[in-house]
Amino acid sequence: MMPPQQDSSNITTHNTPATIMLTTSRMTENFISVHAQPSASSSTNVVPCSPQHPIPSQQDTLTPLPFSVSCQSLRIVTLKFEEVAYTIHSSVTSASCFSSHKPKQRTNVLNGVSGVVRPGELLAMLGPSGSGKTTLLTALGGRLTGKVSGAITYNGRPFSSSMKRKTGFVSQDDVLYPHLTVLETLAYAALLKLPKKLTTQQKIEQAEQIIGELGLAGCRNDVVGGPLLRGVSGGERKRVSVGLEMLVNPSLLMLDEPTSGLDSTTAHRIMVTLRSLARGGRTVITTIHQPSSGLYRMFDKVLVLSDGYPIYCGQADQAMDYFSSIGFSPSFKFVNPADFLLDLANGIAPDVKPKEQLEFHGRVDNPDDHKSTKQYLISSYKKNIYPILKADINQDLQDSTFSTVTPSKSRGDEVEWNSSWWEQFKVLVRRGVQERKHESYSGLRIFQVMSVSILSGLLWWHSDTSHIEDQVGLLFFFSIFWGFFPLFNAIFAFPQERPMLIKEGSSGMYRLSSYYVARTTGDLPMELVLPTIFVTVTYWMGGLKPSLVTFVLTLLIVHLNVLVSQGLGLALGAILMDVKQATTLASVTMLVFLLVGGYYIHHMPAFIAWLKYISFSHYCYKLLVGVQYSVNEVYECQIGRRCKVMDFPAIKYLGLDNNNRWWDVAALAIMLAGYRLLAYVGLRVYGKPH
Numbered sequence: 001m002m003p004p005q006q007d008s009s010n011i012t013t014h015n016t017p018a019t020i021m022l023t024t025s026r027m028t029e030n031f032i033s034v035h036a037q038p039s040a041s042s043s044t045n046v047v048p049c050s051p052q053h054p055i056p057s058q059q060d061t062l063t064p065l066p067f068s069v070s071c072q073s074l075r076i077v078t079l080k081f082e083e084v085a086y087t088i089h090s091s092v093t094s095a096s097c098f099s100s101h102k103p104k105q106r107t108n109v110l111n112g113v114s115g116v117v118r119p120g121e122l123l124a125m126l127g128p129s130g131s132g133k134t135t136l137l138t139a140l141g142g143r144l145t146g147k148v149s150g151a152i153t154y155n156g157r158p159f160s161s162s163m164k165r166k167t168g169f170v171s172q173d174d175v176l177y178p179h180l181t182v183l184e185t186l187a188y189a190a191l192l193k194l195p196k197k198l199t200t201q202q203k204i205e206q207a208e209q210i211i212g213e214l215g216l217a218g219c220r221n222d223v224v225g226g227p228l229l230r231g232v233s234g235g236e237r238k239r240v241s242v243g244l245e246m247l248v249n250p251s252l253l254m255l256d257e258p259t260s261g262l263d264s265t266t267a268h269r270i271m272v273t274l275r276s277l278a279r280g281g282r283t284v285i286t287t288i289h290q291p292s293s294g295l296y297r298m299f300d301k302v303l304v305l306s307d308g309y310p311i312y313c314g315q316a317d318q319a320m321d322y323f324s325s326i327g328f329s330p331s332f333k334f335v336n337p338a339d340f341l342l343d344l345a346n347g348i349a350p351d352v353k354p355k356e357q358l359e360f361h362g363r364v365d366n367p368d369d370h371k372s373t374k375q376y377l378i379s380s381y382k383k384n385i386y387p388i389l390k391a392d393i394n395q396d397l398q399d400s401t402f403s404t405v406t407p408s409k410s411r412g413d414e415v416e417w418n419s420s421w422w423e424q425f426k427v428l429v430r431r432g433v434q435e436r437k438h439e440s441y442s443g444l445r446i447f448q449v450m451s452v453s454i455l456s457g458l459l460w461w462h463s464d465t466s467h468i469e470d471q472v473g474l475l476f477f478f479s480i481f482w483g484f485f486p487l488f489n490a491i492f493a494f495p496q497e498r499p500m501l502i503k504e505g506s507s508g509m510y511r512l513s514s515y516y517v518a519r520t521t522g523d524l525p526m527e528l529v530l531p532t533i534f535v536t537v538t539y540w541m542g543g544l545k546p547s548l549v550t551f552v553l554t555l556l557i558v559h560l561n562v563l564v565s566q567g568l569g570l571a572l573g574a575i576l577m578d579v580k581q582a583t584t585l586a587s588v589t590m591l592v593f594l595l596v597g598g599y600y601i602h603h604m605p606a607f608i609a610w611l612k613y614i615s616f617s618h619y620c621y622k623l624l625v626g627v628q629y630s631v632n633e634v635y636e637c638q639i640g641r642r643c644k645v646m647d648f649p650a651i652k653y654l655g656l657d658n659n660n661r662w663w664d665v666a667a668l669a670i671m672l673a674g675y676r677l678l679a680y681v682g683l684r685v686y687g688k689p690h
């Protein structure tokens, strides 16, 4: 059965706004109680796997996409929000170019927005660009950082991590891994999101099912793509994003402009899907830009925002009657309601017929003045709609717990993960390797390392102790090259993945620690293969000590150096979360480490000489020299004259005579652990939305 669709023409303009709103509000409730059988306000409401195929209405010219995803009980959610307000403080440039003073400007992005969305309903938020739709959606999805005032409750309770898990959030920009195929994208998400009780096979079947149901079978093995990689079409990508959220059969589904950039047929198809999801007992909220009248008819409720103020919130098919009742009727009989509402939200009043002019001018000072039209609409909302909404919000007895708590994690709200730490780690490593194999194992990187190693090998061709300064230079080059290269590769890791981390972290998909360990160890094999190739080629071509033990020790020291410098890169990336800033800081740091490394300067002033103790290149260089030469080794310093290697200036400075190598290893090990810990803390703190 369809929800009772009331033909708006049946309601005459003699109806007061209050009667219109109340009538329609009850109608939707009747539908819910008859069709989904839930008690809309109980916090433990569960409906059995309900028939999720909506009966097509006359408006559904396309076959709706059926959903039988996760045939598990669906918890229903009634979302209520009252007087939601959000203010941002941004710096504005002072009027004077010479003034360094940047005053803080307060902008009210949302001002007292209220509403109720019940299971089975599809609410659309309409409004001009910048009116606050995304901000409100983000606040309702529990993803807005900063102070949101007002009350937002889910079945009468504040946002919790269990609610987080029941909420699907599709952002405006599709945050997807471009190199994964459609199937891989959904399968990895299924492995991470679906409950432990399902086997891997069942989880993958679930992903396959979604692919079929979303009409993605034709492109299941195509890469998703992105701005720099051609992949599936925009509409298919959007459906992948919706599919990712559908995997867990969310009770509350929020979508930010799911139809933008899509052709009208695809947009219609997506909206039919959303409506069918709502009819299955879910609560669906979407923002939308300029929907066609066909799309508009699919909405149960609309919320219209103008500069962050609500001007209408109620049944979609009653909006026109409401605005008529307050003096705004469209000039033409057939008008797209969405266009009409958007014009009003922009303060553009319809052309007024001569006989209505007198009355209209009585209400609005100057209909051509958009500001006064908006003000009139806002005050009409406060007078006519808000009292009804308030009554609706407070109507359910069980919702006496409706509190003024803004979304936050409630106390004692235990986080329950769908898979163990180890399972998450394994899936994340596999997914990471799959996504980055093109980058990590790229021929270009191998070519880069091979060419540098062969060139260095040729430049240092069979250098021996008779040219000790060259040999020592080669060892220092090892420490510097394998300080710079991994550092600059690692810097990109977290800033690039931040949007994905925020998206997946917000839906409680995995622990940050499993992500962190997977991200930092997944690429390790390649990170260690490259220096191995380099050292093998350069060591033997460069004529270093022909001893297998010394070669292996040299290789191990370079590997340790790589891990330390990679840790520093990860930490800089995680703390700054900005590639430009992080690369600038990294180049300054590496330059300092290079200068104080012990090869170039041997007489540093005491007040700055301590810098060498924080330079990992210094320890690496010291260790490399230490394993290459024995304490009593001599070289021909002049014709016929032999000198102790340990007396060569660039070695003497290192003080290897009575040096315990383990201290240098310990220093590198401490840096290795310290930088990685710092990177983890940085990710915890800065890997979230600002």
Ligand SMILES: Nc1ncnc2c1ncn2[C@@H]1O[C@H](COP(=O)(O)OP(=O)(O)OP(=O)(O)O)[C@@H](O)[C@H]1O
Residues within 6 Å of the ligand: 088, 090, 109, 127, 128, 129, 130, 131, 132, 133, 134, 135, 136, 289
């Ligand atoms: N963190 C922020 N910093 C600065 N401005 C912000 C921030 N959050 C929101 N705004 C401002 O608040 C206003 C509303 O933004 P929002 O993205 O919610 O609008 P919107 O209606 O979704 O717009 P669009 O339809 O173009 O996506 C905009 O003017 C935006 O610049």
